[in-house]
Amino acid sequence: LSDKLQNIFKNLKSKGRLTETDVKNALKEVKMALLEADVNFKVVKNFVNTVTERAVGTDVLNSLTPGQMVIKIVNEEMVSLMGSEKEELKLRPSNELTIIMMAGLQGAGKTTTAAKLAGKFAAKGRKPLLAACDVYRPAAIEQLKVNGEKLGIPVFSMGSSQKPVDIAKAAVEHAKKNGNNVLIIDTAGRLHIDESMMEELVEVKKNVDVYKTVLVVDAMTGQDAVNVATTFDERIGIDGVILTKLDGDTRGGAALSIRAVTSKPILFGGMGEKLSDLEEFYPDRMASRILGMGDILSLIEKAEASVDMDQAKDLEKRFKKADFGFDDYLVYMQQIKNMGGLADIMSMIPGMGSKMKDAPMPDEKSLGRIEGIIYSMTLEERANPNIINPSRKIRIAKGAGVDISEVNRLIKQFEQARKLMKQMPGMMKGGKKGMFGM
Numbered sequence: 001l002s003d004k005l006q007n008i009f010k011n012l013k014s015k016g017r018l019t020e021t022d023v024k025n026a027l028k029e030v031k032m033a034l035l036e037a038d039v040n041f042k043v044v045k046n047f048v049n050t051v052t053e054r055a056v057g058t059d060v061l062n063s064l065t066p067g068q069m070v071i072k073i074v075n076e077e078m079v080s081l082m083g084s085e086k087e088e089l090k091l092r093p094s095n096e097l098t099i100i101m102m103a104g105l106q107g108a109g110k111t112t113t114a115a116k117l118a119g120k121f122a123a124k125g126r127k128p129l130l131a132a133c134d135v136y137r138p139a140a141i142e143q144l145k146v147n148g149e150k151l152g153i154p155v156f157s158m159g160s161s162q163k164p165v166d167i168a169k170a171a172v173e174h175a176k177k178n179g180n181n182v183l184i185i186d187t188a189g190r191l192h193i194d195e196s197m198m199e200e201l202v203e204v205k206k207n208v209d210v211y212k213t214v215l216v217v218d219a220m221t222g223q224d225a226v227n228v229a230t231t232f233d234e235r236i237g238i239d240g241v242i243l244t245k246l247d248g249d250t251r252g253g254a255a256l257s258i259r260a261v262t263s264k265p266i267l268f269g270g271m272g273e274k275l276s277d278l279e280e281f282y283p284d285r286m287a288s289r290i291l292g293m294g295d296i297l298s299l300i301e302k303a304e305a306s307v308d309m310d311q312a313k314d315l316e317k318r319f320k321k322a323d324f325g326f327d328d329y330l331v332y333m334q335q336i337k338n339m340g341g342l343a344d345i346m347s348m349i350p351g352m353g354s355k356m357k358d359a360p361m362p363d364e365k366s367l368g369r370i371e372g373i374i375y376s377m378t379l380e381e382r383a384n385p386n387i388i389n390p391s392r393k394i395r396i397a398k399g400a401g402v403d404i405s406e407v408n409r410l411i412k413q414f415e416q417a418r419k420l421m422k423q424m425p426g427m428m429k430g431g432k433k434g435m436f437g438m
């Protein structure tokens with residue numbers, strides 16, 4: 001840890017619980033941030049209420065201010081809202097035809113995204129076919145063809161004099177005949193939601209076995225994203241959303257709005273005009289982008305790591321004790337479990353991570369058994385494991401209700417842990433700096 005951070009985390013003291021005033025004050029800022037990110041105001045209102053409910057009375061984490069604590073909770077809620085049921089765009093098995101229909105307003109990025117998706121599927125070994133069902137803009141057919149050509153993916157079209165539903169039906173036949181197992185139907189959009197557009201999509205869905213309907217939304221749509229998403233979902237039913245133009249400078253509040261209102265998953269994010277610019281959607285990155293408080297969030301992250309550091313320092317003290325016994329070992333195992341495994345702890349120390357690959361990661365159950373065994377030892381045995389002879393082992397095993405081999409294993413692991421410490425460079429040598437360099 002740098003000096004600066006050390007200063008921040010100096011004199012750690014619990015700040016007690018979050019009061020209503022703490023929460024209210026911090027949420028004022030959050031509210032502004034969300035509205036600036038173009039999150040729908042109703043969504044903001046609901047969201048803020050949810051967070052208030054959760055936050056008031058929560059313990060403030062060591063080393064965070066109450067305001068930071070609230071933002072931490074806000075961030076967690078946003079991530080869970082946008083990603084708790086993260087779904088992929090699943091396809092049918094490859095011996096069946098999966099039909100995907102693109103929907104969305106004009107200019108949202110349907111045609112481009114249809115091609116991007118086809119490219120992704122092709123890269124995974126599928127045989128996609130693109131169908132040009134936007135008959136209102138002749139240029140749209142051409143655009144799809146050009147994109148298909150760039151990717152080496154066939155495009156089915158019938159010009160602009162046929163009805164979209166008929167083109168879609170013919171495309172299905174074409175796909176079946178040619179061994180395509182994914183059909184992506186590009187459709188027409190309008191500048192605004194309009195009844196005949198919806199009608200057309202409903203027609204296609206009625207006549208063609210659409211497996212997934214994907215709504216394409218321009219991330220810059222802002223406040224209106226909610227209306228777009230709800231209307232499309234109510235009228236034609238959507239299975240997921242792709243948010244385009246995230247490469248722009250929009251904070252992307254539409255993601256939160258859409259997810260909150262439709263609870264449909266955001267499947268991908270469009271990151272540019274190139275056909276490779278389609279990325280998986282990362283709720284945590286999106287949350288931090290919408291919140292626009294990257295600095296505070298990384299500070300919070302570091303603060304969380306420093307809580308681990310406190311524990312780690314405590315561990316180190318136990319390590320250093322010359323008379324490291326089973327009681328210490330138990331606490332040591334419990335801490336490792338709390339901190340997510342020894343390997344994780346060691347990865348905080350440069351050069352140590354790889355050495356710890358096989359370090360134990362106790363789970364609840366094995367920890368319970370270890371406890372049982374250790375509690376069956378006398379205090380003397382715990383403090384001085386060397387005296388545990390075979391007859392003592394038998395007694396301990398009986399007391400804990402386990403097989404003697406388990407007692408032997410535990411003793412072996414204990415000894416390994418002791419040995420491990422001796423191998424750690426610098427760590428056991430004392431001096432001012434310990435293994436965590438603090």
Ligand code: GDP
Pocket residue numbers: 104105106107108109110111112113189216244245246247248269270271272273277
């Ligand atoms: P459609 O009317 O819904 O079919 O939209 P298009 O696919 O024709 O896209 C409209 C415009 O947005 C085109 O100029 C695309 O190149 C552009 N576009 C689409 N997706 C993205 C994206 O993720 N990032 C950027 N920067 N531009 C995009």
Ligand code: MG
Pocket residue numbers: 110111112134140186187188
């Ligand atoms: Mg188009």
